[in-house]
Amino acid sequence: MRITRVMSAALACVALAVAGCGGDDEESKSAKKVDPGAADKATGNVNWCIGKDTTGTFSKAVKEFSSKGQVKAKLIELPEAADQQRTQLVQRLRAKSSECDVLGMDVIWTAEFAAQDWLQDVSDVVAKRKDDFIPSTLETAKYEDKYWALPYNTNAGFVYYRTDQVKQPPDNWEDVYSEAEKGDGLVYQGARYEGLTVNFLELLYSAGGKALSDDGKTVEIDSPEAVEVLKFMADGVEQGAVPKANSTYKEEESRRAFESGKATFMRNWPYAYSLGKDSKIADDFDITTFPKFGEGEGAGVLGGYDVAISAYSKNPEGAAAFAEFLTSPDWQRTIMTEASLPSTLTATYDDPAVQKAFPFAEKLRTAVEQAQPRPVTPVYPQVSEAIFKTVHAALQGDMPPEEATKTMKSEIEKALQTF
Amino acid sequence: MEAATVARSRKRGSGLSERRLAAAMVSPSLIVIALVAAYPIGYAIWLSLHEYSVRVPGLSRWSGLKNYDTALSSTEFWEAFRNTFLFTGISVAIELVLGVAFALAMHRAFKGRAVLRATVLVPWAVLTFGSGLLWRSIFEPDLGFANSMLSALGLPGGEVVWLGQQGYAMAVMIFADVWKTAPFMALLILAGLQVIPDELYDAAKVDGASAWQRFIRITLPLLRPAILVALLFRTLDALRVFDLPFALTRGANGTNTLSLYAYEELTANRLVGLGSALSVLTFLIVMVVSFMYIRFVGGNIRGLADER
Numbered sequence: 065m066r067i068t069r070v071m072s073a074a075l076a077c078v079a080l081a082v083a084g085c086g087g088d089d090e091e092s093k094s095a096k097k098v099d100p101g102a103a104d105k106a107t108g109n110v111n112w113c114i115g116k117d118t119t120g121t122f123s124k125a126v127k128e129f130s131s132k133g134q135v136k137a138k139l140i141e142l143p144e145a146a147d148q149q150r151t152q153l154v155q156r157l158r159a160k161s162s163e164c165d166v167l168g169m170d171v172i173w174t175a176e177f178a179a180q181d182w183l184q185d186v187s188d189v190v191a192k193r194k195d196d197f198i199p200s201t202l203e204t205a206k207y208e209d210k211y212w213a214l215p216y217n218t219n220a221g222f223v224y225y226r227t228d229q230v231k232q233p234p235d236n237w238e239d240v241y242s243e244a245e246k247g248d249g250l251v252y253q254g255a256r257y258e259g260l261t262v263n264f265l266e267l268l269y270s271a272g273g274k275a276l277s278d279d280g281k282t283v284e285i286d287s288p289e290a291v292e293v294l295k296f297m298a299d300g301v302e303q304g305a306v307p308k309a310n311s312t313y314k315e316e317e318s319r320r321a322f323e324s325g326k327a328t329f330m331r332n333w334p335y336a337y338s339l340g341k342d343s344k345i346a347d348d349f350d351i352t353t354f355p356k357f358g359e360g361e362g363a364g365v366l367g368g369y370d371v372a373i374s375a376y377s378k379n380p381e382g383a384a385a386f387a388e389f390l391t392s393p394d395w396q397r398t399i400m401t402e403a404s405l406p407s408t409l410t411a412t413y414d415d416p417a418v419q420k421a422f423p424f425a426e427k428l429r430t431a432v433e434q435a436q437p438r439p440v441t442p443v444y445p446q447v448s449e450a451i452f453k454t455v456h457a458a459l460q461g462d463m464p465p466e467e468a469t470k471t472m473k474s475e476i477e478k479a480l481q482t483f
Numbered sequence: 484m485e486a487a488t489v490a491r492s493r494k495r496g497s498g499l500s501e502r503r504l505a506a507a508m509v510s511p512s513l514i515v516i517a518l519v520a521a522y523p524i525g526y527a528i529w530l531s532l533h534e535y536s537v538r539v540p541g542l543s544r545w546s547g548l549k550n551y552d553t554a555l556s557s558t559e560f561w562e563a564f565r566n567t568f569l570f571t572g573i574s575v576a577i578e579l580v581l582g583v584a585f586a587l588a589m590h591r592a593f594k595g596r597a598v599l600r601a602t603v604l605v606p607w608a609v610l611t612f613g614s615g616l617l618w619r620s621i622f623e624p625d626l627g628f629a630n631s632m633l634s635a636l637g638l639p640g641g642e643v644v645w646l647g648q649q650g651y652a653m654a655v656m657i658f659a660d661v662w663k664t665a666p667f668m669a670l671l672i673l674a675g676l677q678v679i680p681d682e683l684y685d686a687a688k689v690d691g692a693s694a695w696q697r698f699i700r701i702t703l704p705l706l707r708p709a710i711l712v713a714l715l716f717r718t719l720d721a722l723r724v725f726d727l728p729f730a731l732t733r734g735a736n737g738t739n740t741l742s743l744y745a746y747e748e749l750t751a752n753r754l755v756g757l758g759s760a761l762s763v764l765t766f767l768i769v770m771v772v773s774f775m776y777i778r779f780v781g782g783n784i785r786g787l788a789d790e791r
Contacts, residue, residue, distance in 0.1 A: 151750050176753075181540045256735035309624030311647040312732075320626060442538050445751045456735065460649075482754070483534045483544070 095178075095210075096375055097185040098384050100192050106381035107134040113153065114168025114369070116144040119403035129389045135382040137166075146170045146258075157182040157374065165377040166386050169213060169370050171204035171437065172258075172444050175280075177372065178207040179442035184373040184380055187211045189388070196393075198429070201408040204437045205370050212372055214391045215408035217399055219367030220431035221266060222351040224322060224330040224340070233352035237267060240329055240355065241296070245305040247328035251318040254310040254459060260452040261438070262365045263331060267293045269436055272360035275451070275476070276439040283480070285451075286473040293357065294458050294465040301459050311460060322349075333367065334428055338404060351424060353431045364435035368406070406432060443479045450475035524766070531759035537752075550760035560761070563744040564768075566737060570653065571721040574660045578717055579710070581661065582668025587702075589669065590676045600673075607666040615730025618659040622646050622731075652736040656727050664720070668713050675709020676702070715776040722769050741765040 117123050117139065126137045140163070142149040150173060156164055157180070169177065177183050190202065190211040201215035223240060225233065229247045234240045244250035253259030265275060273289030276282065300306045313321070315332060322330040323343035330336070340349060354362040371390055373383040389395060396407040401421040406428055412418055413429040422428060439447050450472050458468040531550050536542040554560050589600050606614070621628045622645040634641030645651050679702065687697050725742040732738045734747070742765060749758025 147751065154753070176537070179538050179540075255733075257733060307624075309644045309647060311736075312624060312644060317623065324626065326625060443752075445753070449747075449751065460736075482538070483536050483542075 095181055095183070095185045096380065097187070098189055098373060098380055100189045100384075102381040103189075103385040103388055105134075106379070106385040108379045108382050109136045109138065110165040110377070110379050110382040110386050111138050111140050111163060112166040112168065112371075112386065113140045113142055113156075113164035114166075114371075115142050115146065115149045117141055118144065119405070121399055121403040121405070124398075124402075125390060125395065128395075129386055132389075133385065135379075135385050137382075137386050140164060142168075153177075157376070160376050162374070162376045162378045164374050165379055165383040166390075167213075167372045167374055168216070169372050171215075171366055171368050171370055172448070174205055174212055174370065174372075175207045175440045176442045176444060178210075178212040182375050183212040184375055184377070185210050185212065186214060186373060186384070186387075189384060190214065193391075196409050196411070197391075198408055198410050198432050200366060200433055200435055200437070201368070203440075204366055204368070205372075207440060213370035214372075214387050216369045216371045216390055217405035218408045218432050219333055219406055220364040220428070220435040221262070221331055221333055221354065221367075222337075222427070222431060223354060224332060224336065224349055224351050226328050226345065226348055227350050228348045229328050233350070234355050236355045237270060237296070237357040241300050241305045244300075244327075244329050245303055248325075249307050249327050250300070250305055250329040250331070251307065251310055251313060251321045251327040252331035253314055253318060254306070254456070255312050255314050255317075256452055256456040257314065258448055258452065259314055260455055261448045262367070264293070264297070264451060264455045265365045265438060266331070266354060266363065267297065267357055269363035269365065270354055270360050271357040275447070276441065280439065280441045281480070283473050283476045285476060286469045289358070289360075290469045290472075291465050294455065294468055296357075297455070298458050298461065298465055302461065311456065334406060334424075334431075335404060337424065351427065353427055353434065362434055364431055366432070366435045366437050368408070441480065443482050446479035446482065447476050450479060527759045527762055527766075530755055531763050533756050535753075535755040537754070546756060550756045551764070553757055554760050554764060559739065559744060560741075560764075562737075563739045563741045566653065567722060567724065567740045567742075570657060570660070570724060570740065571718060574657045574664075575714065575717050575721055577657070577661050578665045578668045579714060581665040582672050582713065583706075583710070585665065585669035586672035586676055589673050603666045603669060605666075606663045607670075609663065611663060611726040612730050614663055615659060615727045618655060619646065619731050622655050646732050647736060649737040652732050652738045656731055656738055659727055659731070660721070660724070664717060668717060671713035671716070672706065672709055675706045679705045711776070711779065715773065718776065719769055719773055722772060723765065741768070 112122070112126060114122055122139050122141070126139045130136045142152045149168070150170065153164070153167060153169075153173075157177070167177075167183075174183075186205075187210045190197075190205070194202070197215055198218065201218045202211065204218075205211050205213040205215055223234065225240075226247070230243055234243065240250060252263050254263070268275065268285075268290055271289040271293050273287050273293065274284045277284055297306075301308070301310070307321075307327075309321070310318070315336075318327075318330055319332055319336045319339065321327050322332070322336070323340055323345060325345055334351075337351060340346065354364050356362045371387045373380055373387060377383050391408065393409060393411060396409045396412045397415055397418060399405040400407045400412055400418050404421075407413065407418075410429070413422075413425045419425045438444065441447060454463065454468045454472045454475070457463040458465055463471070532545065532547060533543050534546045534549070536544075585603060589596065589603065609617075622630075624630060624644045624647065627645075629645060630641050630643070633639070643651055645655050683701050683705075684697055687701060692700065723742050724740050725746065728734050728738045728740050728743050729746075734740070734743050741761065745758050745761035745765060748754045748761060752758075
């Protein structure tokens with residue numbers, strides 16, 4: 065009896081809490097906006113929540129920033145894997161925790177976090193320095209015509225090829241596959257996870273196709289281009305241009321296969337370049353930006369991290385000052401030379417120190433410039449899941465490409481209708 | 484007379500207070516159970532009857548059984564259901580056979596028995612997720628230990644992409660689970676073996692029973708309660724398997740399980756309602772299976788008692 069009463073009281077509390085949340089947020093629909101001038105006179109403390117500091121530059125940033133001005137920054141390290149970082153941030157933001165002032169966000173989270181009112185509108189801060197950034201990188205911080213973050217580091221993939229097996233860099237994907245079939249094959253990220261979505265979209269974009277319309281409301285993934293790309297990729301697996309093992313590869317597995325000399329081509333991020341220069345194939349490979357596919361133009365998919373200011377930050381001015389420091393020309397040069405993280409500023413790539421550390425700086429800037437963001441929608445995780453699960457099934461030969469693109473379309477449409 | 488009244492009232496009083504005392508003594512544990520078990524279950528059921536918006540902050544609405552309908556009509560749920568039961572059936576069966584064999588071996592008195600018992604338990608002491616990652620690197624294509632060893636020995640399977648093909652991926656998952664939990668099974672069965680009195684074997688020997696007859700007629704029947712308890716534990720654990728598919732394949736190639744599927748909907752897609760509905764369904768499935776087991780075990784123990 066008493067227990068029933070306790071239980072119903074508990075349920076009532078939950079009901080109130082849920083209803084309460086709904087009420088609160090409905091009223092404050094317009095997001096807080098960061099004033100670009102306020103950062104100059106900021107004081108106090110800010111916490112930066114971002115993934116594990118594997119390169120040591122996150123803690124260095126915090127130290128350097130704190131020694132310079134009035135604001136003291138502190139680093140809060142999240143797990144190393146991006147999906148775990150997201151879980152950690154979502155938990156904090158759902159609880160309206162003010163622990164994190166500046167959020168280190170994978171570029172695919174922007175729409176989702178912005179839609180939930182978890183971020184502050186930084187459009188005015190961006191407007192002030194819009195020309196400094198590589199235009200494509202700003203697209204990752206945009207949702208519904210407003211900017212919700214500053215691009216911290218960007219990323220774009222390359223085709224790695226063996227110079228001892230391939231005479232000149234391929235200028236279309238068809239050549240990559242046919243030469244791979246003759247040689248030792250192409251490896252990429254073919255496991256059933258986010259990486260496969262990226263690999264598929266890179267070819268789709270290069271063929272001139274799209275996943276969603278620009279407003280993010282219509283699904284365009286059942287285009288003839290998509291069917292052609294998927295058929296092309298599936299044939300590649302079936303005819304041996306891509307090894308069977310590729311269906312389990314993530315970035316590291318493909319890098320190891322390429323470095324051990326088992327593949328002629330590899331699709332990977334720039335980080336594999338300097339590591340490859342320490343491997344046994346050090347003198348036998350080079351990289352090139354993504355070639356075109358069919359009638360399209362070479363295009364890539366943007367990776368990297370943006371820095372956003374939490375809606376629950378108690379010190380948005382301090383957070384803005386820190387975010388500006390992180391995207392300043394000086395600091396962007398440092399992350400590029402010391403941590404090999406590609407800068408989001410156009411000018412960084414012309415710096416002699418950067419060009420010395422990155423012999424392929426010019427190619428990298430081109431790769432970033434020609435890259436596009438992944439579909440911008442608050443339900444991106446579901447959209448990506450629909451893509452990588454179906455593409456994986458098609459590449460395993462479990463589903464014909466025409467059926468696969470139709471399945472993707474209906475799954476994504478279902479996802480877009482999510483309440 | 485006065486004394487009698489006192490005695491009566493004390494008797495009545497003590498009767499009441501005894502009942503009250505019992506209630507008072509049980510209530511802390513009931514409250515704890517309510518807090519740690521009933522509340523989360525009730526909350527999950529509550530969540531599963533709602534939809535929580537992934538677009539509009541904090542917005543939620545009552546949706547009745549819609550989430551259950553979505554779950555039960557999705558092919559993914561039934562695929563996960565099939566995989567979970569396939570995994571449970573095969574892995575628990577193998578573990579049972581190995582567990583009995585290990586237990587019999589450990590039960591015999593010989594030199595170094597203590598060392599053997601400790602060694603056998605090592606896999607069980609390893610964190611499942613950690614061992615999952617270990618198996619993943621062993622079964623990695625090309626460079627993994629499994630493929631290199633099979634090719635070096637000239638055995639078939641050197642070219643198989645273990646974690647990248649339907650069937651093979653499930654086989655690796657079952658193998659990893661058997662490696663880890665057969666020792667646990669063995670330990671529980673060993674405990675059952677140790678309570679079987681030696682006199683029974685001596686008497687059987689006097690009557691001229693062979694070793695096989697002694698195993699079939701004495702060991703197995705008397706071991707039944709211990710085996711059933713071990714089976715119950717392992718089955719319930721296996722039905723909730725999460726860490727192995729998470730570490731090995733992330734649910735690819737026919738290894739998605741009910742728990743992993745619920746987790747993905749809940750964390751990756753933030754579909755709180757659907758994820759909770761899936762968890763509740765998993766809970767119900769586990770409940771049904773455990774009720775069946777408990778009836779089975781209970782009936783058996785009673786049956787054994789009657790025989791004596």
